[in-house]
Amino acid sequence: MMKLEGRVALVTGAGSRKGIGQSIAMLLAQEGAAVAVNDVNREWAQQAVEEIRKSGGEALALPADVSREDQVKNMINAVVEKWRGLDILVNNAGITQAISVLEMSEEDWNRILDVNLKGTFLCTREALPYMIRKGWGRIVCISSVSGKKGGGRIGGVHYAASKAGILGFTKALVREISPKGITANAICPGTIDTGKDPGRRMWNGRPALEGLEEARNTIPIGRVGTPEDVARAVLFLVSEDADFINGEVMDVNGGAYID
Ligand SMILES: NC(=O)c1ccc[n+]([C@@H]2O[C@H](COP(=O)([O-])OP(=O)(O)OC[C@H]3O[C@@H](n4cnc5c(N)ncnc54)[C@H](O)[C@@H]3O)[C@@H](O)[C@H]2O)c1
Numbered sequence: 001m002m003k004l005e006g007r008v009a010l011v012t013g014a015g016s017r018k019g020i021g022q023s024i025a026m027l028l029a030q031e032g033a034a035v036a037v038n039d040v041n042r043e044w045a046q047q048a049v050e051e052i053r054k055s056g057g058e059a060l061a062l063p064a065d066v067s068r069e070d071q072v073k074n075m076i077n078a079v080v081e082k083w084r085g086l087d088i089l090v091n092n093a094g095i096t097q098a099i100s101v102l103e104m105s106e107e108d109w110n111r112i113l114d115v116n117l118k119g120t121f122l123c124t125r126e127a128l129p130y131m132i133r134k135g136w137g138r139i140v141c142i143s144s145v146s147g148k149k150g151g152g153r154i155g156g157v158h159y160a161a162s163k164a165g166i167l168g169f170t171k172a173l174v175r176e177i178s179p180k181g182i183t184a185n186a187i188c189p190g191t192i193d194t195g196k197d198p199g200r201r202m203w204n205g206r207p208a209l210e211g212l213e214e215a216r217n218t219i220p221i222g223r224v225g226t227p228e229d230v231a232r233a234v235l236f237l238v239s240e241d242a243d244f245i246n247g248e249v250m251d252v253n254g255g256a257y258i259d
Helices: 020-032 044-056 069-084 106-134 159-178 210-215 227-238
Strands: 008-011 034-039 058-063 090-091 137-142 180-189 251-252
Touching: 008 020, 008 069, 008 106, 020 034, 020 044, 020 090, 020 227, 034 044, 034 069, 044 058, 044 210, 058 069, 069 106, 090 106, 090 159, 090 227, 106 137, 106 159, 106 180, 159 180, 180 227, 227 251
Parallel strands: 008 034, 008 090, 034 058, 090 137, 137 180, 180 251
Antiparallel strands: none
């Protein structure tokens, strides 16, 4: 029996091939959810939808920039128009930049905070009324180990700040929305191998193989993570199995960071 039969899900930043978001979208669709695939890149969103449909899932491409209020509103309206509701939101869209604080411009700071943190806020605010209407909803926010330990291999202070901000956002959200039947949880992935195409990956800006090899040596489990490792954690949190799990920050890092 599929775990998400009859549910409608939106996954942001789900266009990137071999990316975490696409893997989440695929798995939720395999489990029976109708999945809205958002990405700022229209072509990638469409390609991801085609992949999902090929494996028998139901999906819709919704190109939009999550940091733009008008575009987020239109996106949520389109989901609701198509499937008459929205039950599950996965705030996954995120960008990073390997840069020192001394070199960081105001524009750099704003860009990262706008997509990672403001995007999470805007998508959540626009999705909530439909979950409240149903008396049921699930929100999962993708943070990062960087948000806990204050930086990682691939991001600057702005990235760590945005990911720590997502944790505070998720916890505060729980206090407001839980009485309405909605849970919110966060996931902190560690090092996840999302492929090596330069220019479109979290690993952009560093030689990917070198970075991954280095990372592997610091992970007790002896390997880097896969997008599917994160997707399975999301599936659990949005399923009925996680009914009583709320405000949790779940690490998916192979033991690389334990707090
Ligand atoms: N890969 C890792 O090691 C790792 C580790 C910890 C956390 N994360 C987090 O996981 C999430 C996914 O990362 P990934 O590695 O799959 O990255 P990725 O770069 O492969 O995918 C991110 C996707 O988000 C899209 N996107 C960027 N800006 C957007 C915007 N304004 N609106 C809508 N979509 C936008 C991109 O086009 C891309 O398809 C991010 O939030 C990232 O911070 C990744």
